[in-house]
Amino acid sequence: MPDGVATPPLEERPLAPEEVGVDLPFTAAEAAAEEGQAVFWIFVVAGLVFLVAGWLLPWFVELTSNGVGFSPQDAVSSAPTGIGTVLVYVIGVAMVANIAGAISDVLAVHWHIGRPWRMERTRAVLALAGAISAFSIWVLIGVYREEDLFGHLSAFASADGAIWMTLTGMLVLALAHGFREQVARHPDQFFAGVFLLFGALVPVIFGNQQATEVLTWAAGAAAVYTLLALGLNVVVGFAGLLDLGYAAFFAIGAYTAGSMASPRHGLHIPFWVIVFVAVAVAALFGAVLGAPTLRLRGDYLAIVTLGFGEIIPNAAQNNLFSQTGGPNGITGIRHPDIFGFNFGQNPRYYYWSLLFVIVLVILAFSNLQRSRLGRAWVAIREDEIAAAATGINTVSTKLLAFAIGASVSGLAGSFYGAQLGVVTPEDFEFAVSVTALTTVVLGGLGSNTGAALGGILVSFIIFWVLPHLQEWMTTVGQTTGITSLGTINYSTYTYIVYGLILISIMLLRPGGLLPSKARKVELQAGHESESLAAVQGVV
Amino acid sequence: MSPILEVRSITKRFGGLLAVHDVDFTVEQGSITAMIGPNGAGKTTAFNCVTGLYPVTAGDIVFEGHSIVGLPPHRIAREGITRTFQNIRLFSFMTATDNVMVGEHCRMKSGVFGSMLRLPRQRHEEREVEGRAVNALRTLGLERFADVYARNLPYGLQRRLEIARALASGPRLLLLDEPAAGLNPQEKVELMGLISRMREGGLTIFLIEHDMRLVMGISDRVVVLDHGEKIADGAPVDVRNNQRVIEAYLGAGATTAGVSA
Numbered sequence: 142m143p144d145g146v147a148t149p150p151l152e153e154r155p156l157a158p159e160e161v162g163v164d165l166p167f168t169a170a171e172a173a174a175e176e177g178q179a180v181f182w183i184f185v186v187a188g189l190v191f192l193v194a195g196w197l198l199p200w201f202v203e204l205t206s207n208g209v210g211f212s213p214q215d216a217v218s219s220a221p222t223g224i225g226t227v228l229v230y231v232i233g234v235a236m237v238a239n240i241a242g243a244i245s246d247v248l249a250v251h252w253h254i255g256r257p258w259r260m261e262r263t264r265a266v267l268a269l270a271g272a273i274s275a276f277s278i279w280v281l282i283g284v285y286r287e288e289d290l291f292g293h294l295s296a297f298a299s300a301d302g303a304i305w306m307t308l309t310g311m312l313v314l315a316l317a318h319g320f321r322e323q324v325a326r327h328p329d330q331f332f333a334g335v336f337l338l339f340g341a342l343v344p345v346i347f348g349n350q351q352a353t354e355v356l357t358w359a360a361g362a363a364a365v366y367t368l369l370a371l372g373l374n375v376v377v378g379f380a381g382l383l384d385l386g387y388a389a390f391f392a393i394g395a396y397t398a399g400s401m402a403s404p405r406h407g408l409h410i411p412f413w414v415i416v417f418v419a420v421a422v423a424a425l426f427g428a429v430l431g432a433p434t435l436r437l438r439g440d441y442l443a444i445v446t447l448g449f450g451e452i453i454p455n456a457a458q459n460n461l462f463s464q465t466g467g468p469n470g471i472t473g474i475r476h477p478d479i480f481g482f483n484f485g486q487n488p489r490y491y492y493w494s495l496l497f498v499i500v501l502v503i504l505a506f507s508n509l510q511r512s513r514l515g516r517a518w519v520a521i522r523e524d525e526i527a528a529a530a531t532g533i534n535t536v537s538t539k540l541l542a543f544a545i546g547a548s549v550s551g552l553a554g555s556f557y558g559a560q561l562g563v564v565t566p567e568d569f570e571f572a573v574s575v576t577a578l579t580t581v582v583l584g585g586l587g588s589n590t591g592a593a594l595g596g597i598l599v600s601f602i603i604f605w606v607l608p609h610l611q612e613w614m615t616t617v618g619q620t621t622g623i624t625s626l627g628t629i630n631y632s633t634y635t636y637i638v639y640g641l642i643l644i645s646i647m648l649l650r651p652g653g654l655l656p657s658k659a660r661k662v663e664l665q666a667g668h669e670s671e672s673l674a675a676v677q678g679v680v
Numbered sequence: 681m682s683p684i685l686e687v688r689s690i691t692k693r694f695g696g697l698l699a700v701h702d703v704d705f706t707v708e709q710g711s712i713t714a715m716i717g718p719n720g721a722g723k724t725t726a727f728n729c730v731t732g733l734y735p736v737t738a739g740d741i742v743f744e745g746h747s748i749v750g751l752p753p754h755r756i757a758r759e760g761i762t763r764t765f766q767n768i769r770l771f772s773f774m775t776a777t778d779n780v781m782v783g784e785h786c787r788m789k790s791g792v793f794g795s796m797l798r799l800p801r802q803r804h805e806e807r808e809v810e811g812r813a814v815n816a817l818r819t820l821g822l823e824r825f826a827d828v829y830a831r832n833l834p835y836g837l838q839r840r841l842e843i844a845r846a847l848a849s850g851p852r853l854l855l856l857d858e859p860a861a862g863l864n865p866q867e868k869v870e871l872m873g874l875i876s877r878m879r880e881g882g883l884t885i886f887l888i889e890h891d892m893r894l895v896m897g898i899s900d901r902v903v904v905l906d907h908g909e910k911i912a913d914g915a916p917v918d919v920r921n922n923q924r925v926i927e928a929y930l931g932a933g934a935t936t937a938g939v940s941a
Contacts, residue, residue, distance in 0.1 A: 168827040169775040505796040512795030512802065513788045520771050520782045527769035530731055532757035532786030532849050541792065 179655050180328035180590060184313055184335070313339070328655075329507035332590040333500045340496050344489035357488045359605035361560065364495035365553045367596030369573075370580040371502050371589060372549030377578065378587035379515065380542035381522030382434070383443040386450025387550060387577050389430065392569035394423040394551025396457060399471040399558040400464060412477030416555045423551020424544040431543030435536055438525075450574045458566040470565030477559050484559070491560040498556075499593065502549055506589050509545075518542055576603070583646055585653030594654050602642055607635045684709040684853055684884045685730070685761075690739030692725050692908075699725040701908040702739070707853065712875065712885045714895045716919075717905035718928055723888045724766060726905065727857055730886075731763050732756040743853070758786045762846040763855035766888070768838050772831035776822055776841050779830050780813035783848025813848065820844045820874075836867045843874070847883075854878065856887040860894050872898055896920065904928070 313335060324331045344357040369391060376384045398419040401408055410418075434445045460467035476484045477494075484490040509515050517538045520528040529535050558564040576599065584595020610631040618626030631638075646654070683706035692700040700722040707713045715723050728734040730741055732753040741749050748756050762783075771779050788809060790802040817823050820840050825833055830841060839859060846854055859875075860868050868891065875898055879885055889895045895902060895916070902919040904912040906928040912919050919925055 168829065168832075169778075170827050508798045509792070509795050512806070513785060513790055514792060514795055516774070516778055516782050517785055519774060519778075520785075523771040523773060524769050526733060526753075527765065527771065528782070529753035530733065530757060530763055530765075531783055531845060532754050532762070533782070534752070534754045536752075545792070 180332065181324050183594065183654065184324065187313055329503055329589045332593065333503045333507075336503075336593070337496060337500045341493060344492060354488065356605065357492055359601060361488045361492040361495065362604045363597050363600035364492055364499060365557050366576065366580055366600040367499055367593050368495065368502065368549055368553035369577040370584060370592040370596035371499070371506060372546045372553070373577050373581050374546075374584075374587065374589065374592035375506065375509075375518075375549070376542050376546035377581055378592065379510065379518040379522070380539060381518075382539065382542060383439060384446045384543075384546070385443045385571075385574055385578065386430075386446040386448065386453075387546070388569045388571070388573035389449045389453035390423045390427055390547035390550035391554045391557070391573060391577075392453050392457060392564075392566075393426050393547075394419040394554025395558040395564040395568070396465055396471065396554075397422045397551070398555030399474045399564045402475045402559065403471050403473050405466075405471070405473075412475070412555075412559055413479070416552065419551045419555040420548045421551075423554070424548035427544040427547025427550075428540045430547075431540050435539055447571075447574075450571055454566045454569045457569070465566075468566060470563055470568075471558070472563045474558050474562045474564070476562065486560075486562075488560065491556055495553075495556055498552060502552075503589050503593060510589065514538070514541065576600075579643065583643065583653055585655035588653075588655045591653055591655030598646075598654070599643075602639060607639060610635065610638065682709050683707060684744060685886065686740075686742040687726070687730065688740040688742065690726070690729055690741060691737045692722070692729055692734055693737045698908050700729065700905075703905065703908070703910045704739075705903045705910060705913055707884060707886050708901070710879065710882065710884055711900040712879055712887070712898050713901045713903065714899040714916075715886070715888045715903045715905060716890070716892075716895055717911075720907075721905040721928075722908040723905055724857060725908075727763065727855055727888060730756075731761060731855060754786060757849060757851070760850075760852040761855065762849055762851040762853075764839070764842040764846050764857055764859060766857040766861065768835075768842055770830040770838055770842055770845070773829055775827050775829055776817055776833065776844075777810065777813050777826045779841055779845050780816050780848045781809055783845040784809050784812065786849055816844045816848060817841075836863055839863065839867075839871075840874075847878075851883070853884045853886060856885065856889075858888050858890065860889055860891045868894060 340360075343360045344353060369387065372390075373384060373387050376382050376387070398412075398415045400406065401410055401415045401418060402412060430446075430449045434442050437445060457465040457470070458468055459465075465471065476486070478484060484494075517528065517533045520531070520533055521535055521538055525535055528538075554564075557568070580595040580599045581592050582595070583599060584593065585591025614626045614629070614631060618624045618628075685707040687703060687705050689702045689704045690700060691698070691702055703722075703726060705713075715726065717723050725734065729736045730748075732748070732751055732755070736749055739749070740747055743756075743759060743761060748759060748761075751759070771782060774782070788805055790799075790805050793799075794802040814823070814826055817826050820843065822833075822837060822841060822844065825837060825841075830838065833841060839862075843854075843856070843859070856875075860871055863871060872894055875885055875887075887895075887899075899916055901914065902912075902916050903910060904919055904922070904925050906924075911924040911928055912922040914922075
């Protein structure tokens with residue numbers, strides 16, 4: 142185009158009908174800023190939850206499990222006089238400042254008032270100071286009790302759990318505030334870092350043995366679902382292929398790894414090699430099962446994948462080729478070991494391994510999203526015909542989405558089987574596919590951090606909150622004097638509660654917790670009529 | 681001049697409908713060739729056959745000396761034929777830059793693992809392609825809108841962005857399906873300038889257009905379709921005075937002006 146060609150000003154652009162009244166970002170920079178803002182808010186909320194929970198936890202643990210109740214408040218009496226008191230006040234001030242700051246942030250955004258950067262710096266400093274003080278108190282208590290600090294780490298008392306949670310809340314708040322711009326620029330990387338750092342400490346929050354076991358078990362389940370969410374997000378979120386049979390690949394990974402590690406074949410391959418085989422087999426099946434769906438889109442595709450999701454567990458149930466063990470599944474799966482150390486039944490080692498794997502997956506997928514392949518997926522999701530005419534091999538690109546999504550599912554499956562020592566067909570029912578899809582949609586389609594958050598949130602609701610509802614409500618009832626709270630049989634209402642939680646989250650954030658930059662979603666847009674398959678179907 | 685594209689008696693049948701029937705024409709290397717015809721004449725169907733979106737029922741299409749019939753659309757794009765669409769088909773939730781970068785997809789080499797690990801070679805390629813995309817936007821006067829989502833661009837600029845995307849893979853034959861549809865007079869003049877400029881750059885252009893001033897002004901050769909059949913083929917002046925063409929546009933009897941109904 143010659144220089145000086147007058148381009149019409151942007152104000153004159155005609156508004157698309159669907160655009161009127163919809164607040165959509167105009168440029169990618171705006172969208173990225175919004176996304177970063179959302180990640181920032183999630184950190185602020187998470188930090189606040191940890192802070193408050195840290196203060197409430199000791200009281201709670203004392204009531205529920207006769208543990209030694211101990212909170213930062215108690216430090217006044219138990220820590221050396223003077224210093225302890227001062228530190229508690231510092232913590233108190235920092236906490237108040239943080240909470241006030243976070244609330245004022247919410248209001249400022251709500252009323253469209255900008256916040257001066259200087260204030261954020263101040264709050265970051267305050268939060269860091271609070272975190273450091275909390276850490277100091279923790280050390281002081283250790284010294285006061287004349288216990289070895291590092292020996293102490295392995296046998297956490299509930300008091301330490303409380304202080305740890307306060308500390309985590311402070312640190313997350315401080316990080317979110319202090320690195321707001323960086324968070325906005327690299328949300329996935331930031332999330333992965335915070336996730337690894339603090340997630341790794343989850344199995345050591347509670348001193349109480351039983352509570353620890355339960356929490357770590359729930360965290361392990363959450364980690365498995367987080368992996369499923371990340372993998373399914375590639376298929377549904379990136380490439381826009383609605384998959385209702387995702388549990389099939391989870392099953393394939395679990396069965397592959399399980400049968401290789403069980404005595405039935407007499408193989409003695411290390412678990413860490415088996416994992417790669419399971420990933421490869423799941424990826425292969427992803428491509429094989431994906432192939433017949435290539436000409437289908439939207440609802441039609443979903444029905445076919447639904448079929449696969451039913452075929453795989455049923456084939457396993459029927460002892461396919463005498464390899465799957467029928468309804469009993471595969472038993473006697475060896476637990477993994479690393480450098481001669483066996484993981485055994487202890488859930489925390491599986492959880493830690495999964496955590497590490499999840500972080501790697503988030504980083505890899507984040508890179509993938511910003512690559513040639515990531516663009517091709519979005520292009521196919523947006524307009525398959527244009528993508529094909531532009532030079533994208535739609536067949537291989539879609540198959541790659543299926544294969545990569547399935548491989549992560551296979552990875553999750555191999556860990557799942559290794560931890561339980563047994564895989565049975567009913568572990569891979571339709572409900573698993575639905576839960577995985579729920580986590581992705583709730584977290585925010587097309588966003589890695591969103592999918593991971595959805596996975597964590599939904600599985601903690603399912604595996605931790607709902608089973609504990611009775612116990613917690615009884616405790617609250619006893620404490621507050623409203624004993625009738627504890628007399629309700631909550632197990633009857635768990636699915637109502639679950640449903641209500643899901644509905645309220647989706648009402649509050651219709652695009653998911655962390656929707657991807659481009660919010661146009663295969664599930665919402667009715668472009669099926671324009672699909673290549675539809676065009677060729679006429680032939 | 682030698683033909684870059686030879687369409688040899690292609691037929692495209694949709695069930696009982698004969699959309700294109702035994703049509704053949706050639707597009708000369710370095711020329712601007714236009715295809716005109718009344719609505720429903722089968723022009724876009726012919727385009728879809730050339731770009732591989734529709735499999736042809738019969739006939740052969742030869743590009744640069746070898747047959748491209750039966751190749752999938754992305755292979756044809758890689759061979760050197762890209763196109764724009766009558767109803768703009770941009771990737772609406774991708775930025776202008778990303779749209780052009782998708783255009784380079786088939787020329788890029790980085791694979792899955794290289795992208796996952798962000799290997800130096802992949803990063804280098806990404807930077808290079810992004811640089812080229814921004815340059816392409818600059819030459820089309822879209823530089824200011826590099827970061828704007830395609831759906832938010834004004835209509836005329838969307839048409840231009842679609843051309844930029846089609847040019848990104850370095851084609852030798854560019855198919856434009858009604859590039860002037862919906863443009864205002866000034867934009868049409870700009871478009872004519874752009875098309876001539878692209879031809880001067882060595883690109884062969886084959887376009888469908890209803891705007892006769894544009895067609896007659898820039899084309900070297902005009903192919904006329906009606907009811908799926910070729911009724912005329914030649915220089916713009918000859919086609920303009922061709923009796924069958926006038927009949928096709930104005931109805932039978934227009935030439936004999938009421939002498940016989």
